[in-house]
Amino acid sequence: MEQYFYKEMESPVGRLKLVGSDKGLAAVLWEDDNPNRIRVRMYTEDITHPVLVEAERQLKEYFEGKRNSFSLALDAVGTEFQKEVWNALSTIPYGETRSYGDIARQIGKEKAVRAVGAANGRNPISIVVPCHRVIGASGGLTGFAGGLEAKAHLLSMEGAAIVRY
Numbered sequence: 072m073e074q075y076f077y078k079e080m081e082s083p084v085g086r087l088k089l090v091g092s093d094k095g096l097a098a099v100l101w102e103d104d105n106p107n108r109i110r111v112r113m114y115t116e117d118i119t120h121p122v123l124v125e126a127e128r129q130l131k132e133y134f135e136g137k138r139n140s141f142s143l144a145l146d147a148v149g150t151e152f153q154k155e156v157w158n159a160l161s162t163i164p165y166g167e168t169r170s171y172g173d174i175a176r177q178i179g180k181e182k183a184v185r186a187v188g189a190a191n192g193r194n195p196i197s198i199v200v201p202c203h204r205v206i207g208a209s210g211g212l213t214g215f216a217g218g219l220e221a222k223a224h225l226l227s228m229e230g231a232a233i234v235r236y
Contacts, residue, residue: 073092073094073146074092074093074114074115075090075091075092075097075111075112075114075115076090076091076092076114076115076116076117076120076122076123077089077090077091077114077115077116077117077123078116078117078118078120078123078124078127080127080130080131082130082134083134083224083228084217084221084224084225085101085102085217085221086102087099087100087101087102087130087198088100088101088104089123089126089127089130090111090114090123090195091120091122091123091126091146092122092146093122094144094146095122095143095144095145095146096122096123096126096143096144096145096146096196096199097111097145097146097147097148097195097196098111098147098195098196099126099130099195099196099197099198099199100195100197101197101216101217101218101221103218104216104217105216108192108193108195108216109148109193109195110148110149110195111148111195122143122144125143126143126199129141129142129143129199130198130199133198134228136228139165139166139229140165141199143199145196145199145200147194147195147196147200148195149190149193149195150190152186152190153190153193153194155178156174156178156187156190156191156194157190157194157196157200159174159177159178160174160191160194160200160201160202160204160205161200161201162177163201163204163205165201165229166229166230166231167204167231168204168205168206168226168231168232169204169205169206170205170206170207170208171184171185171187171188171191171205171207171208171213172184172208174187174191174205175187188213188214191205192214192216194216197216197217198225202215202216203215203217203221203222203225203226204226204229204231212226
């Protein structure tokens with residue numbers, strides 16, 4: 072069984088818990104995250120784990136406006152469909168947004184908009200895999216594990232046009 076480690080960090084959107092294994096970053100969790108949202112379990116604190124130290128460094132650069140993409144090994148745990156959605160999320164450029172329908176079309180499953188929304192909600196690697204860049208078809212902000220205020224902050228920081236919050 073894979074062994075997972077965690078390290079916490081402060082950020083402009085609250086305290087984040089970085090979770091990783093020797094394979095890569097497995098999760099970026101929010102302060103009030105629902106523990107059932109992700110599949111990774113049983114982790115021990117390791118503030119010096121190289122995967123976590125590097126993830127923290129890159130996230131700090133992102134929050135300082137010095138980084139607009141991440142280059143981290145990832146170890147996301149999910150179904151094949153979820154991983155397909157998460158891979159599509161990773162293609163959304165910094166400062167841009169897409170709708171759930173856009174993502175469904177991108178993966179060739181245009182009728183799976185609700186399933187795309189569910190997979191987006193289970194994205195364990197928030198911010199790094201930019202689920203915050205997915206908005207409703209009307210241009211409004213929709214559910215986000217970190218809360219709509221955090222989502223609005225991230226999009227605003229990136230300079231993305233937000234129709235309504």
